Amino acid sequence: xxxxxxHFDTEEEWTNHLAYEQEILRTQxxxxxxxxxxxxxxxxxxxxxxxxxxxxxxxxxxxIICELPSLRVVxxxxxxxxxxxxxxxxxxxxxxxxxxxxxxxxxxxxAPAFRPQCILVDGNGILHYRGFGxxxxxxxxxxxxxIGCAKNLLxxxxxxxxxxxxxxxxxxxxxxxxxxxxxxxxLVGNSGRTYGVAMAPTPSIQVPIYxxxxxxxxxxTAVKVVELCSRFRIPEPIRQADLRSRDIxxxxx
Numbered sequence: 614x615x616x617x618x619x620h621f622d623t624e625e626e627w628t629n630h631l632a633y634e635q636e637i638l639r640t641q642x643x644x645x646x647x648x649x650x651x652x653x654x655x656x657x658x659x660x661x662x663x664x665x666x667x668x669x670x671x672x673x674x675x676x677i678i679c680e681l682p683s684l685r686v687v688x689x690x691x692x693x694x695x696x697x698x699x700x701x702x703x704x705x706x707x708x709x710x711x712x713x714x715x716x717x718x719x720x721x722x723x724a725p726a727f728r729p730q731c732i733l734v735d736g737n738g739i740l741h742y743r744g745f746g747x748x749x750x751x752x753x754x755x756x757x758x759x760i761g762c763a764k765n766l767l768x769x770x771x772x773x774x775x776x777x778x779x780x781x782x783x784x785x786x787x788x789x790x791x792x793x794x795x796x797x798x799x800l801v802g803n804s805g806r807t808y809g810v811a812m813a814p815t816p817s818i819q820v821p822i823y824x825x826x827x828x829x830x831x832x833x834t835a836v837k838v839v840e841l842c843s844r845f846r847i848p849e850p851i852r853q854a855d856l857r858s859r860d861i862x863x864x865x866x
Contacts, residue, residue, distance in 0.1 A: 631704045632743065639745040641753045647829040648758055650730050652837035655681050659720070659729035660850025661713050661751070663694075664858040670696040674709075675858035676716035677850060678727045681841060684849040688724045690716050691861055703742045706750035717755055729757065731830065731838055733850045737761040738827035740800065740808040742769055752828020759827025760835040761809070762848055766823050770802025781811045781821050789816070795840045797824070810836060814843035822846060 650656075658679050665672045671693070678688040694712045701707075721728060737746030738761030748761030766774050781798050788796040797810040800823070809825030809832065824839050826832050842848040847855070 628701060628704065631701070631707055635704070635706075635743055635745050635750075638750060638753050639743065642739075642745065642749055643829045644739060644826045644831075645829075646831045646834050648730070648834070652834060652841055655730055655838065655841065657681070657687070657727050657729045658838065658842055658850050659717070659732035659757075660735075660848065660852075660854040661716070661732065662735045662851055662854035662858055663709055663712070664855060664862055666862055672696060672712075673858040673861045674712040674716055675854040675861075676713065676720055677854045677857065678720065678724070678729050679842065679850045679853065680727075684842065684844065686853055688720055688727045689853075689857060690719050690723070691858060692716055693861075705736060706745075706747040709736070709747060710750050710754065713751060714754055717751070717757070731758045731760065732827075733760050733762050733839070733842065733848050734827060735762060735764075735851050735855065737763045737767055737823070738809070738825040740767055740769075740823060740825035742767075746825070746827075748825070748827030756829075758829040760830060760838060761823075761825040761827045762839060762851055763823040763825075764847070766800075766811070770804050770806065770808070772800055772802055772808070777811060778821075782819075784811075785813055785819070795836075796821075797836045800825075807832070812836065812839060813846075814840045814848070815845070818846045820846060822848075 663674045674692045680687045698708045734748035738748035748759045752759035784798040794816045797812040800808045811821035812824045
């Protein structure tokens with residue numbers, strides 16, 4: 614859903630319209646497993662990322678597909694873009710979804726044999742002010758199961774970086790002492806709602822990522838998929854999309 618062509622007289626009118634469009638899409642959100650696979654028989658997982666040229670709105674959008682269990686990249690596609698919509702907290706999807714959807718649709722057309730069963734998104738899903746971040750937005754638009762994987766915590770509903778990190782550090786010590794290689798601590802707001810997990814997917818990781826339901830997956834499935842896709846802190850499909858888009862920017866290609 615493109616909104617770049619619209620004009621509003623004030624920022625308040627603009628954000629009110631974006632919130633309205635967001636709510637329409639959110640009514641289609643499926644925060645549960647609606648899948649024909651299990652993490653154990655998952656084969657193809659996609660990853661998205663957008664890297665920016667420093668100090669500009671010029672960027673390279675990237676979409677890759679990895680094959681499990683090797684995590685070998687079997688498909689990759691990129692697009693240079695000039696972002697027409699400014700970044701507004703809570704409305705990242707209206708800035709980034711359009712170029713990413715273009716790449717996802719290109720992949721489905723060019724490489725149907727590698728159709729991803731799930732896509733990991735560099736951004737949030739329901740861990741969001743209005744419960745509908747970039748991962749949820751892309752999921753509803755594409756119909757493909759999506760998982761949000763954010764590098765930084767979106768602070769909301771009583772969740773703040775310092776207290777969550779302190780709690781996670783204590784949680785991680787307990788999980789490591791119990792011999793568990795993957796640690797996933799529920800992120801529960803003051804409202805009592807569980808928004809996702811703070812997660813260290815491998816034994817060597819100390820700094821968590823923040824995983825949330827995007828669309829058509831449960832939180833339990835999301836955690837399992839992220840664990841299967843991780844060698845480092847960032848799941849491999851997203852990590853590869855990020856590395857390759859940054860390389861294109863460095864080479865000026």
